[in-house]
Amino acid sequence: NxxxxxxxxxxxxxxxxxxxxxxxxxxxxxxxxxxxxxxxxxxxxxxxxxxxxxxxxxxxxxxxxxxxxxxxxxxxxxxxxxxxxxxxxxxxxxxxxxxxxxxxxxxxxxxxxxxxxxALGIMGMPGFTAYAGLLEIGEPKPGETIAVAAATGPVGATVGQIGKIKGCRVVGIAGGAEKCKHAVENLGFDVCLDRNSPTFAQDLKDACPDGIDVYFENVGGAVFDAVLPLLNPHARIPLCGLISQYNATSLPDGPDRIGMLMGTLLVKKIRMQGFIIFDSFPNLYPKFAADMQQWIAQGKVKYxxxxxxxxxxxxxxxxxxxxxxxxxxxxxxxxx
Ligand code: NDP
The missing domain is CATH 3.90.180.10 (Medium-chain alcohol dehydrogenases, catalytic domain)
Incomplete structure (x- = not known):
């Protein structure tokens, strides 16, 4: 063994x-x-x-x-x-x-x-995470803009594709041109931006002319810094993961931006909610599985x-x- x-x-x-x-x-x-x-x-x-x-x-x-x-x-x-x-x-x-x-x-x-x-991906934990986080916390409405990073991973790719099914504009963020091409050409994202580009923050602003209504948070760090000023009043942030800091051994370089974050949440009446998938949504899995099976069969979700x-x-x-x-x-x- x-x-x-x-x-x-x-x-x-x-x-x-x-x-x-x-x-x-x-x-x-x-x-x-x-x-x-x-x-x-x-x-x-x-x-x-x-x-x-x-x-x-x-x-x-x-x-x-x-x-x-x-x-x-x-x-x-x-x-x-x-x-x-x-x-x-x-x-x-x-x-x-x-x-x-x-x-x-x-x-x-x-x-x-x-x-x-x-069963370990699109039909399992990551797929369910995308579904529950986006639909139950993100509450996307047709015509709204959703942004999501780690856009070609199992969570992000599923968030974006469900967003398209729900009639939203979907802006992906991923590491590198090849991943971005995949997000747009195969997954149907409206646009996907390379987080490693020196002009990333400006690229994101240009890609979100109507601001961001749902930011599905997978990564934190520099991506969140670029997202924060673009959030619309009443935006929703399903707080799913913060991979940019999983290996961190200390707090990031200053200045301290917590005050700016809280001020933005306050004046824009933004809702940010963390969740741990099977704890937070103990009864939703069967509904997810039924919907996802159908979307895959219809070719609306690729994996x-x-x-x-x-x-x-x-x-x-x-x-x-x-x-x-x-x-x-x-x-x-x-x-x-
Ligand atoms: P992925 O397969 O998407 O892998 C992680 C990706 O994160 C990498 O491929 C990379 O994508 C991106 N990444 C790594 N470092 C950074 C960084 N410094 N800044 C920005 N992006 C970075 O993983 P999953 O789809 O499985 O998970 C996505 C997120 O969801 C994770 O944060 C995970 O912890 C979280 N999660 C939370 C759950 C919950 O219950 N709350 C359940 C399941 C997952 P790229 O190179 O394209 O940027």
Whole structure:
């Protein structure tokens, strides 16, 4: 049972020294448990938070323990009602070949799911995050302008495409020309801007002649600085993620802009609301799944995956994800 464990906590950006590949015995499932074999492992930005022991909404990974992560796995042996050998399941198997589960937080995909890895992306946690955050907090109305960064990742790409379905103008922000081209040509964004351009703030202003009504916050940092002056009265900000600061070891350079932020929220009567997907929207998943299945079938939502071959390559792919080296949803093919 190959496992990638947390060797030490990162200071700043994770390095390969923070991870270690180990080999453990394949565990035996007890009463009320099942043994799962990992086929696909999802890599997600939140994992950076679990590597740190700073207080957060979830416990950190212990040093020496396998990294946590969502997986699509096959049931090898089950002592659990509702799960049989050969079933495909979505679970929290972690960065390892085999895991034990008691069935909690496990979703059965049946014997022959069509696109099993999609359960980690467009049909799973990131897709649901985009849907719930945009529709429940963003409340987009036809004709409004939505801005979203990390625009080709699983959350941002889905936010933009749902925004188009809802009749909005969608302005994407991504790292580099190739990603921006994809957002416009394949995902149907109205425009997409390169966040690395020296003229980015002005480009964003030019791309939003009517201001911004919904800013779906995935990244924070310099992108938010450029967005803030463009927000319209009554704008909504679903606060989903702040990836630009996940590796930070100190506060950003001054001057302190909190007063300006709060002043803008106040005078423009802006609503900014954080959310953690399964905590904040415990009952919405079935509605999301039904809508999303339909949109995909109708060709209204497209989905791009970056498949990484082999568990041993997970650390490098994860470090790349935090830097924007990924292009689409990062999934590791762990086994067959
Ligand atoms: P992505 O696949 O989009 O990967 C992250 C992307 O962030 C990178 O590809 C890069 O895109 C961008 N990025 C990295 N560094 C910076 C930076 N300094 N400034 C601006 N952009 C940067 O990830 P996901 O779609 O899985 O997640 C998107 C966000 O949603 C994350 O912040 C994540 O933590 C959050 N999230 C929150 C959830 C919740 O429940 N609240 C649930 C799921 C995700 P590019 O190079 O194109 O700019």
């Amino acid at each position: 190959r496992q990638i464990v947390l060797a030490e906590r990162p200071v700043g950006a994770p390095t390969s020294q923070n991870f270690r590949l180990e080999d453990a015995a394949i565990p035996t499932p007890g009463e009320g448990e099942m043994l799962l074999r990992t086929v696909y492992l999802s890599l997600d930005p939140y994992m950076r938070g679990r590597m740190s022991d700073a207080k957060s909404y979830a416990d950190p990974v212990e040093i020496g323990a396998p990294m946590v992560g969502g997986t699509v796995s096959v049931v090898v042996k089950s002592n659990l009602k509702g799960f049989a050998e050969g079933d495909w399941v979505v679970s929290l198997g972690g960065w390892q070949d085999y895991s034990i589960s008691n069935g909690e937080m496990v979703f059965n995909l049946g014997k022959e799911p069509a696109m099993p890895s999609w 791009r995956e970056q498949m990484v071959d082999g568990l041993e390559n997970a650390p490098e792919a994860f470090m790349g994800l935090l830097e924007g080296k990924n292009f689409g949803k990062v999934v590791v093919k762990v086994g067959d």
